[in-house]
Amino acid sequence: MKKPFIIFYALIIYAVSELVWWGYMLMKLQPQRIGMILGEGSMFILILVVGAYSLHASINKERKLQEQKRNFLLSVTHELKSPLASIKILLQTIQKRSLTKEQVLDFVSKSLLDVERLDDMVENMLLASKIDNRSYTFPKNSFNLSVLVDSIVNRLQITKCDCNQQIIDAEIEPKIEITGDKFALTSVVTNLIENAVKYSSPCSAVAVKLFSKDDKVYLEVADQGIGIADNEKTRIFDKFYRVGSEDTRNTKGTGLGLYIVKEVLDKHQASIKVRDNRPAGSVFEVVFG
Incomplete structure (x- = not known):
């Protein structure tokens, strides 16, 4: 993202420099209109700078949002893989080994805890989605x-x-x-x-x-x-x-x-x-x- 910002601000600096130069030339050619040239030039520069700053803030905000979304996808992937891997290992152990009833119940209990963890995460994502698109009515x-x-x-x-x-x-x-x-x-x-x-x-x-x-x-x-x-x-x-x-x-x-x-x-x-x-x-x- 640094290169586009460098190009963008280089263009802004170039535009302001050109404006100042042409304003200087106009004042030399028409000294009786110095007040008007300075007023309109200052207003144009002000609008240009405010617009550039607003655009920069908007782009920076979008960049941060994209970074947060990337982090979200990475974390969701990890959150899904961890309990699923645990459940898979526990069930495979039950399937392939001769275990006592107490051991089986213990493994099943641990698997259910991982299932609850997955369920909580899915409920969070569904609720967040409904809140975002305003489809959830919050019945009280x-x-x-x-x-x-x-x-x-x-x-x-x-x-x-x-x-x-x-x-x-x-x-x-x-x-x-x-x-x-x-x-x-x-x-x-x-x-x-x-x-x-x-x-x-x-x-x-x-x-x-x-x-x-x-x-x-x-x-x-x-x-x-x-x-x-x-x-x-x-x-x-x-x-x-x-x-x-x-x-x-x-x-x-x-x-x-x-x-x-x-x-x-x-x-x-x-x-x-x-x-x-x-x-x-x-x-x-x-x-x-």
């Missing part, structure tokens, strides 16, 4: 948010801690009822908790809190992970946006999770903000009401 009904959050925590909970697992600590106030789209809000809670687990250190706790206060409902998800730089806090909710490059990033993800979270919460007149955790990590706070 009253439901128990406490039960929903508890079920998601139990599904994502790690019962034992080893080198690749985290522990989710939940404090859920019972019988909290809200009106909203249960399917979309399930995606919100799932994305927030999975995001916290993803960026946490092995075996570090992820805290999930749900409570009501002053006629408002609060959902907090806190991790002790790598944290988020201040200049990134407003950009993490952009579609496809992820810190760094897919070529160097080790964490899993497609860059759609927090985008979906923000879009869904906007449709529910709910707010979300992120702040630094202490001593390390991030806290995502959602407020309904």
Whole structure:
């Protein structure tokens, strides 16, 4: 992209230089019209510079979007290959080896976890697509948010801690009822908790809190992970946006999770903000009401 920009600005500089030269020549030939020549020339140069800057910003924005889409395709490919490879190995082991019933059940359980991971990713992509083309209507009904959050925590909970697992600590106030789209809000809670687990250190706790206060409902998800730089806090909710490059990033993800979270919460007149955790990590706070 550098070469087209160099050519573009070389042409702009050439055009401005020619304009200045011809303006100088006109003022020499018609000194009585110096005011008019300077006024019209200045206005033309101003329009030219503003147009060039706007075009540059537009091209640069498109370039960044294309880069984010490239990263998205790379991450989706990795996200699909990893669980599919795991499921394939587990099923082939069941098929080719003589295993005990307990071993078979363990392998089947691990396969189902990978299937759930794939299902979450597909649901995210479908929901993001529907949000983009405005085909999703967000049907709202009253439901128990406490039960929903508890079920998601139990599904994502790690019962034992080893080198690749985290522990989710939940404090859920019972019988909290809200009106909203249960399917979309399930995606919100799932994305927030999975995001916290993803960026946490092995075996570090992820805290999930749900409570009501002053006629408002609060959902907090806190991790002790790598944290988020201040200049990134407003950009993490952009579609496809992820810190760094897919070529160097080790964490899993497609860059759609927090985008979906923000879009869904906007449709529910709910707010979300992120702040630094202490001593390390991030806290995502959602407020309904």
